Amino acid sequence: MTSLPSHTDKKLGLVIDLDTCVGCHACVIACKGWNTENYGAPLADTDAYGAKPEGSFLNRVHSYEVQPETGAAQLVHFPKSCLHCDDAPCVTVCPTGASYKRVEDGIVLVNETDCIGCGLCAWACPYGAREMDPVEQVMKKCTLCVDRIYNENIPEVDRQPACVRTCPAGARHFGDLADPNSAVSQLVAERGGMDLMPEQGTKPVNKYLPPRPKDEVPEFDVLGPYLEPVAETGTGFVAWLDKTLSALPGGAK
Amino acid sequence: MHPAPSVIIFTSLSGLGFGLLFWLGLGQPAPTGWVGFGFFFIAYALAVGGLMASAFHLGHPERALKAFTQWRSSWLSREAVAAVATLVTMGIYAALLVFAGIHVAPLGWIGAVGCLATVLTTSMIYAQMKTVPRWRHWSTPALFLALSLGGGALLSNNGWAALVLLTVAAVLQLVAWFTGDTRLARSGTDIGTATGLGGRGAVRQFEPPHTGTNYLLREFVHVVGRRHAQSLRVISFGLAFVLPVLVLALGLTHVTAAIAVLSHLAGVFALRWLFFAQAEHVVGFYYDKR
Amino acid sequence: MPKDQPDLDLSPKVSDEIRKTTCYMCACRCGIDVHMKDGPDGKKQVAYIEGNRDHPVNQGVLCAKGSAGIMQHNSPARLRKPLRRTGPRGSGEFEEISWEEALQTATDWLKPIRETDPKKLAFFTGRDQSQSFTGLWAQSYGTPNYAAHGGFCSVNMAAAGIYTMGGAFWEFGQPDWDHTKLFMLFGVAEDHDSNPIKMGIGKIKARGAKMIGVNPIRTGYNAVADDWVGIRPGSDGLFILSLIHCLFKAGKLDLSYLAQFTNASVLVDEDPKSEDRGLFLRDADGQPQVIDRRTGHLAPWNGEGVEPDLAATYRHKGVTHRPVFHLMADKYLSDEYAPETVAPLCGLTPQRIHQIAAELARVAFEQEIRLDRPWTDFRGKRHEQMIGRPVSMHAMRGISAHSNGFQTCRALHVLQIILGTVEVPGGMRFKPPYPKPATAHPKPHSGVRPGEPLDGPHLGYPQGPADLCLDDAGDPVRIDKAFSWENPLSAHGMMHMVISNAHAGTPYKIDTLFMYMANMAWNSSMNTTGVTQMLTDTDANGDYVIPHIIYSDSYSSEMVAYADLILPDTTYLERHDCISLLDRPICEADAVADAIRWPVVEPDRDVRGFQSVLCELGARLDLPAFVNADGGQKYADYADYITHHIRRPGIGPLAGWRTGEKGLQHGRGEPNEAQIDQYIKNGGFWIEHVPEDCAYYKPFNTAYQDWAVKMGFYDVEQPYIFQLYVEPLRRFQAAAEGIGHRQPPEHLRERLKRVMDPLPIWYAPLEDGYADPTEFPLHALTQRPMAMYHSWGSQNAWLRQIHGVNPLFLPTKVWEANGFKPGDWAQVTSAHGAITVPVAHQASLNPDTVWTWNAIGKRKGAWALSKDAPEATKGFLLNHLIHELLPGGDDGLRYANSDPITGQAAWFDLRVKIEKTPPPDEVKPSLPSQTSPVGQGPKTLTWKIGK
Numbered sequence A: 001m002t003s004l005p006s007h008t009d010k011k012l013g014l015v016i017d018l019d020t021c022v023g024c025h026a027c028v029i030a031c032k033g034w035n036t037e038n039y040g041a042p043l044a045d046t047d048a049y050g051a052k053p054e055g056s057f058l059n060r061v062h063s064y065e066v067q068p069e070t071g072a073a074q075l076v077h078f079p080k081s082c083l084h085c086d087d088a089p090c091v092t093v094c095p096t097g098a099s100y101k102r103v104e105d106g107i108v109l110v111n112e113t114d115c116i117g118c119g120l121c122a123w124a125c126p127y128g129a130r131e132m133d134p135v136e137q138v139m140k141k142c143t144l145c146v147d148r149i150y151n152e153n154i155p156e157v158d159r160q161p162a163c164v165r166t167c168p169a170g171a172r173h174f175g176d177l178a179d180p181n182s183a184v185s186q187l188v189a190e191r192g193g194m195d196l197m198p199e200q201g202t203k204p205v206n207k208y209l210p211p212r213p214k215d216e217v218p219e220f221d222v223l224g225p226y227l228e229p230v231a232e233t234g235t236g237f238v239a240w241l242d243k244t245l246s247a248l249p250g251g252a253k
Numbered sequence B: 001m002h003p004a005p006s007v008i009i010f011t012s013l014s015g016l017g018f019g020l021l022f023w024l025g026l027g028q029p030a031p032t033g034w035v036g037f038g039f040f041f042i043a044y045a046l047a048v049g050g051l052m053a054s055a056f057h058l059g060h061p062e063r064a065l066k067a068f069t070q071w072r073s074s075w076l077s078r079e080a081v082a083a084v085a086t087l088v089t090m091g092i093y094a095a096l097l098v099f100a101g102i103h104v105a106p107l108g109w110i111g112a113v114g115c116l117a118t119v120l121t122t123s124m125i126y127a128q129m130k131t132v133p134r135w136r137h138w139s140t141p142a143l144f145l146a147l148s149l150g151g152g153a154l155l156s157n158n159g160w161a162a163l164v165l166l167t168v169a170a171v172l173q174l175v176a177w178f179t180g181d182t183r184l185a186r187s188g189t190d191i192g193t194a195t196g197l198g199g200r201g202a203v204r205q206f207e208p209p210h211t212g213t214n215y216l217l218r219e220f221v222h223v224v225g226r227r228h229a230q231s232l233r234v235i236s237f238g239l240a241f242v243l244p245v246l247v248l249a250l251g252l253t254h255v256t257a258a259i260a261v262l263s264h265l266a267g268v269f270a271l272r273w274l275f276f277a278q279a280e281h282v283v284g285f286y287y288d289k290r
Numbered sequence C: 001m002p003k004d005q006p007d008l009d010l011s012p013k014v015s016d017e018i019r020k021t022t023c024y025m026c027a028c029r030c031g032i033d034v035h036m037k038d039g040p041d042g043k044k045q046v047a048y049i050e051g052n053r054d055h056p057v058n059q060g061v062l063c064a065k066g067s068a069g070i071m072q073h074n075s076p077a078r079l080r081k082p083l084r085r086t087g088p089r090g091s092g093e094f095e096e097i098s099w100e101e102a103l104q105t106a107t108d109w110l111k112p113i114r115e116t117d118p119k120k121l122a123f124f125t126g127r128d129q130s131q132s133f134t135g136l137w138a139q140s141y142g143t144p145n146y147a148a149h150g151g152f153c154s155v156n157m158a159a160a161g162i163y164t165m166g167g168a169f170w171e172f173g174q175p176d177w178d179h180t181k182l183f184m185l186f187g188v189a190e191d192h193d194s195n196p197i198k199m200g201i202g203k204i205k206a207r208g209a210k211m212i213g214v215n216p217i218r219t220g221y222n223a224v225a226d227d228w229v230g231i232r233p234g235s236d237g238l239f240i241l242s243l244i245h246c247l248f249k250a251g252k253l254d255l256s257y258l259a260q261f262t263n264a265s266v267l268v269d270e271d272p273k274s275e276d277r278g279l280f281l282r283d284a285d286g287q288p289q290v291i292d293r294r295t296g297h298l299a300p301w302n303g304e305g306v307e308p309d310l311a312a313t314y315r316h317k318g319v320t321h322r323p324v325f326h327l328m329a330d331k332y333l334s335d336e337y338a339p340e341t342v343a344p345l346c347g348l349t350p351q352r353i354h355q356i357a358a359e360l361a362r363v364a365f366e367q368e369i370r371l372d373r374p375w376t377d378f379r380g381k382r383h384e385q386m387i388g389r390p391v392s393m394h395a396m397r398g399i400s401a402h403s404n405g406f407q408t409c410r411a412l413h414v415l416q417i418i419l420g421t422v423e424v425p426g427g428m429r430f431k432p433p434y435p436k437p438a439t440a441h442p443k444p445h446s447g448v449r450p451g452e453p454l455d456g457p458h459l460g461y462p463q464g465p466a467d468l469c470l471d472d473a474g475d476p477v478r479i480d481k482a483f484s485w486e487n488p489l490s491a492h493g494m495m496h497m498v499i500s501n502a503h504a505g506t507p508y509k510i511d512t513l514f515m516y517m518a519n520m521a522w523n524s525s526m527n528t529t530g531v532t533q534m535l536t537d538t539d540a541n542g543d544y545v546i547p548h549i550i551y552s553d554s555y556s557s558e559m560v561a562y563a564d565l566i567l568p569d570t571t572y573l574e575r576h577d578c579i580s581l582l583d584r585p586i587c588e589a590d591a592v593a594d595a596i597r598w599p600v601v602e603p604d605r606d607v608r609g610f611q612s613v614l615c616e617l618g619a620r621l622d623l624p625a626f627v628n629a630d631g632g633q634k635y636a637d638y639a640d641y642i643t644h645h646i647r648r649p650g651i652g653p654l655a656g657w658r659t660g661e662k663g664l665q666h667g668r669g670e671p672n673e674a675q676i677d678q679y680i681k682n683g684g685f686w687i688e689h690v691p692e693d694c695a696y697y698k699p700f701n702t703a704y705q706d707w708a709v710k711m712g713f714y715d716v717e718q719p720y721i722f723q724l725y726v727e728p729l730r731r732f733q734a735a736a737e738g739i740g741h742r743q744p745p746e747h748l749r750e751r752l753k754r755v756m757d758p759l760p761i762w763y764a765p766l767e768d769g770y771a772d773p774t775e776f777p778l779h780a781l782t783q784r785p786m787a788m789y790h791s792w793g794s795q796n797a798w799l800r801q802i803h804g805v806n807p808l809f810l811p812t813k814v815w816e817a818n819g820f821k822p823g824d825w826a827q828v829t830s831a832h833g834a835i836t837v838p839v840a841h842q843a844s845l846n847p848d849t850v851w852t853w854n855a856i857g858k859r860k861g862a863w864a865l866s867k868d869a870p871e872a873t874k875g876f877l878l879n880h881l882i883h884e885l886l887p888g889g890d891d892g893l894r895y896a897n898s899d900p901i902t903g904q905a906a907w908f909d910l911r912v913k914i915e916k917t918p919p920p921d922e923v924k925p926s927l928p929s930q931t932s933p934v935g936q937g938p939k940t941l942t943w944k945i946g947k
């Protein structure tokens, strides 16, 4: 049903750490693998071995360069999937009710059997989080692995999204962002978690932890205490060495 | 945005069709018999043809009926409901008029309001898109309505109305272009807000997430050359507005009317192509493209 | 409130069964859970692959390649049946033959040459994970011509590590991720230890510890580094020596560690008249001497209770002999290494070098870690605590794949050691069965006897000229010229020279080139076009110069087209493998571990595991290691070998669940029939944790030494000290000075004197001496994409969407100077050749460096891709620009484009220039298309096994 729930008790989502993501695309492929075999139609690929391969993916990793006013340019790897927005425009535009936001946990899903493949929800999403499957012609999007996170057929530790479980760098975190005490909420609070395109008014649930400051000049004086010379030449060094060694415990020769 | 032929045909034809129906609903004219049949046939051909074209845009047209369910929230659903209600209402009105010669004016008025509603809902599908700043503006519904009614007036031989409405539409089009060209830049959304990295310096794409294309790029990232777009604007403006208005101002004959109509239609197609092709979706920022 | 939501099945069944095995998409060898489901035909099929949580390597995580394993396993490029070439070499035209025919053909080629001259077989095995097995096969065959890909991969790293500290980074050591406070990473894009490095970086990030990335290119790991040192390629050695200079000058050195655990205190013979000058003073037992601080007299380095003195000298017959530490001070305090001198050459500022030196000193000496774990060293001294200096370092090919890489890697180890950060809490730690000093490794063997096995293992660590593989005339015995004066310490062989030498007939011609999983006609070779010409070249009679080529691949690679006989291998999910302690094990610093692969699915094609094929071929050739006393085939297949082979008494390929007197035991023991089943039951691997008191100081720690002997890593305790000064290098240098009877050829003397310095030095990359730096001002590099594996990733329908083309990335300076715009192309020229390729801009890049992703470019017709695949039309190899030989110098001789010490291929020495060109139709050079023996992949994929 297309209207948004007025309130969800839980806001399940991801927290993605841009300071840690090394851009390995592991989450992209784990997601493709899980969601090809599970929820809904397989994520298809066309011209798979040809000149223009094109498949549906629910998660993609961009990379950007930032040129600060002074200092070296920085590079940021940037994974992006559905942000499970509180004010999800993709849901309200859907003419069929195929797109909906779950009342229980706020997960935004597409009910593929209702989807007419009009594409409007993808138009409404500012983040490019929805892709039409090239074969099945229904809208595909991140399910937050709804078929994993509650799945009683898998061990409890594994009840988290495929992309989170696989991320080698631990740059992806999953949890309830409505609960201020959850690990994810605390990370967001500590590290200044941010919204993407806040001005679009979508109120994303997923948050991004900004990269930490880079290339900072150390606070201490570099030549000061640490690099104070004890010797300039081999001979001077040996003299210093003799002195220092004799001062060490059990030192006197 | 990808200027898909199906949506261009849909919005252009159904706009004209509902525009024509609007005038017919107002009883301007209220033709009966074969003439009536002709008018209504053209109107229905345009409106229904347009709607059918839009169905080609769907991945699953066989499920199209589901699109009627979400009228409380979805402009597309509202449009579907409005279009069908209007076509049914106008169908009854037309049948009575054409086959029985009975003119039930209030039914026509209701139908005419339905036409307005249908065109408005169509336009709102686009105007609601916060993701496409160029569209998200009062000029979008205004222009859709003016074009629809103006084109309808032209088709229905309401010369003066057509003259006025097409002039209004022309002005609206200029407003849409001039304000639209900078709206993305003024929207407050840029690659900096898209990535959240804007505060640290100038952001540019290093590598895209995939080397080939994908649905998003094909659907939302359509780059039209600026020079190309400018000349197309001039041509489409001339065809859609200037020529028909000149013809209208000089007075209509069968031949000039046909020229005006065809010119207008071609112009509207071109305008719609530009409407989509020039519309920048904010998702383009993620690919450092617009 | 919304009315109804669809009812979802929140607990769908994930699979019918989980089979646990080991990933093969790279050498990291992570554990995987392969989820099986019944397919439409009722047979179990692979439905989903995820990481094995219990596995020591990846602890559940999996990289993109690993997760895409399902696409690799089902690739349309899989070979289906043995093939015999029908068209000319390179055409890709083949006919399918039976295994009987294939094995008979191989036997017919190999048997006669074994009986006459086993050297005529060159058997090289690429990125082999079964080297202890293939090496045994080659040894038993009797050819000296065996090695895997290490020589062109990272032998500098491995050899420098082994010679200096008995273990390297690579897969053999890792930072103490849980304790380190400052992590410095040199020249790594991805590495073999892919997942553990990412997990480690994640850990230090989570703790807020600091990471410094030293790399001309700021992507991947270097992008997340807190500090980026965008160094000029090939200059790391200078930068590191400058850090050493600063630390010496400030006395920020761990003197106690240096005195006890390194040869800084060992005395060097400085008698100018002695043949032993530059070698260690030794006692009658041959033990290097130190001065004992307790007595002030000479004592062996390892004597009971000895307290080696770092400062004391020894005067004898009028000559003062000084400890290594004095020599180091002399050398490294020189202004030659002052930041002010080296910074411009490194593309850095002096300030930056000072900053980093200060940071190292601060963390090492102010943030010391003390663990309350008493331990006893090999001199019998008890230490109440394990003291750690939480600075850790890691490096890989960025510093090793240069012609000065060996000495650069040595410099880095010396830097770590003077800070006291190796094998200590917070520093760098070895993974068992390392550490193991160079002297505990074999020496190279090349004794050839017709019809007989070789006289010993092929590869090893020479201790001096006596250990080279030379014939009586002083010429190389090996076809790759490994262990010759040109590259004396080529511990991993020099696979990149095999085809070129065999083609040139130097040192001799061969009959059969037998290769396994190495794409030598493409990405594994320098000078790709030239190599394909050598493979297809014919002599005056019209016969191929290299008469027979046998190749084993699983897929329709570029190399397949150049072979005469193809032995199709299975995919990694269809065969037995063992990842053995005898090879490159999967251990972590805290655990010893090994693993297997097993057929979690049966092949649906007529293919066989290559190792099983070798078991049969070995028997057909009557190789002693592969036949029983009665002459019958000894090992039915590889699984049989894995279970029953005995390397040394009690030691076999797998260490887990061996048979002991009181039942099953680990480490040593007799074969166990059910061993493989035990592994399968345990998730595909065996692990035993390093006891707590053995966790650090391993080379010096008696508890560790005892445990290592118990586990079977070696047969007697062998504590050692780190070799800041590497004596074997001095022996080669001395030979070049004219000492000793095995003498280098004249033309190599000067070079050997210079490069074989027993203390780390820096010299400019050799190509700089040949390619005019003004004409070729830019350094050209490649990086591994994290989501692609060499040449073999492009057959993967998912991965190729991420990396289907590779632009050459240009720094802002070059981008702007040439007026490049997105979508532009350029011609890139080196001293050797030219290519025309697409370009792109990167600001976070050293201003004198250009680079691209490695091995995205493919030959048309390979890998079951369509001929217009982007990999073939826009993707390119940089290898066309890199020659396997350096340009001719003044002496008219052409040397291998390799490190003069180890023979490591100098991929990253390449220099180029760049010119803008109008976009061509496709990249240049464009090689003609090869016929695909497997057809082309399907159009559309909708992969789903479940309903």
Ligand SMILES: Nc1nc2c(c(=O)[nH]1)N[C@H]1C(S)=C(S)[C@@H](COP(=O)(O)OP(=O)(O)OC[C@H]3O[C@@H](n4cnc5c(=O)[nH]c(N)nc54)[C@H](O)[C@@H]3O)O[C@H]1N2
Pocket (backbone or CB within 6 Å): C026, C027, C065, C127, C153, C154, C186, C187, C188, C189, C190, C191, C192, C193, C194, C214, C215, C216, C217, C231, C232, C233, C234, C235, C236, C395, C396, C397, C398, C399, C402, C781, C782, C783, C784, C785, C786, C787, C788, C789, C790, C908
């Ligand atoms: N995903 C993936 N993983 C792989 C592989 C793969 O193909 N794909 N291949 C495997 C194999 S066989 C190997 S050998 C390893 C290699 O793994 P890496 O050692 O990471 O090798 P490269 O990717 O070649 O990266 C070399 C790095 O060194 C940098 N570099 C080059 N020259 C210099 C220099 O002079 N100084 C410094 N400081 N840096 C420099 C380059 O910028 C680059 O970042 O990866 C293994 N892992």
Ligand SMILES: Nc1nc2c(c(=O)[nH]1)N[C@H]1C(S)=C(S)[C@@H](COP(=O)(O)OP(=O)(O)OC[C@H]3O[C@@H](n4cnc5c(=O)[nH]c(N)nc54)[C@H](O)[C@@H]3O)O[C@H]1N2
Pocket (backbone or CB within 6 Å): C126, C127, C149, C152, C153, C154, C516, C517, C518, C519, C520, C522, C523, C524, C525, C552, C553, C554, C555, C556, C557, C558, C559, C569, C570, C571, C572, C610, C782, C789, C790, C791, C792, C854, C855, C878, C879, C907
């Ligand atoms: N320019 C440049 N060139 C480089 C490098 C660089 O940094 N820059 N790096 C070099 C290095 S370090 C390396 S290791 C090489 C690697 O370069 P490649 O030789 O391309 O290595 P792989 O991709 O491992 O492929 C070897 C072959 O093994 C086959 N294969 C895969 N799985 C199996 C199997 O299970 N069985 C069998 N029998 N065959 C299999 C593949 O199909 C492939 O044909 O590239 C080298 N080339």
Ligand code: SF4
Pocket (backbone or CB within 6 Å): A081, A082, A083, A084, A085, A088, A089, A090, A091, A108, A124, A125, A126, A127, A128, A129, A130, A141, A202
């Ligand atoms: S990210 Fe896009 S698809 Fe996801 S909820 Fe928000 S608007 Fe909808």
Ligand code: SF4
Pocket (backbone or CB within 6 Å): A093, A094, A095, A096, A097, A098, A099, A110, A114, A115, A116, A117, A118, A119, A120, A121, A122, A138, A139
């Ligand atoms: S594509 Fe499907 S989910 Fe999206 S708006 Fe249309 S019907 Fe709804």
Ligand code: SF4
Pocket (backbone or CB within 6 Å): A030, A031, A032, A034, A035, A058, A059, A081, A082, A141, A142, A143, A144, A145, A161, A162, A163, A164
């Ligand atoms: S939560 Fe699941 S569906 Fe969403 S991006 Fe991660 S793996 Fe894909």
Ligand code: SF4
Pocket (backbone or CB within 6 Å): A020, A021, A022, A023, A024, A025, A026, A027, A028, A061, A077, A079, A166, A167, A168, A169, A170, A171, A172
């Ligand atoms: S798996 Fe983790 S580190 Fe890799 S791209 Fe995804 S978020 Fe980044």
Ligand code: SF4
Pocket (backbone or CB within 6 Å): C023, C024, C025, C026, C027, C028, C029, C030, C058, C062, C063, C064, C065, C066, C067, C194, C195
């Ligand atoms: S790092 Fe990736 S490809 Fe390599 S073994 Fe592990 S999962 Fe497989």
Ligand SMILES: [Mo]
Pocket (backbone or CB within 6 Å): C149, C152, C153, C154
């Ligand atoms: Mo390698």
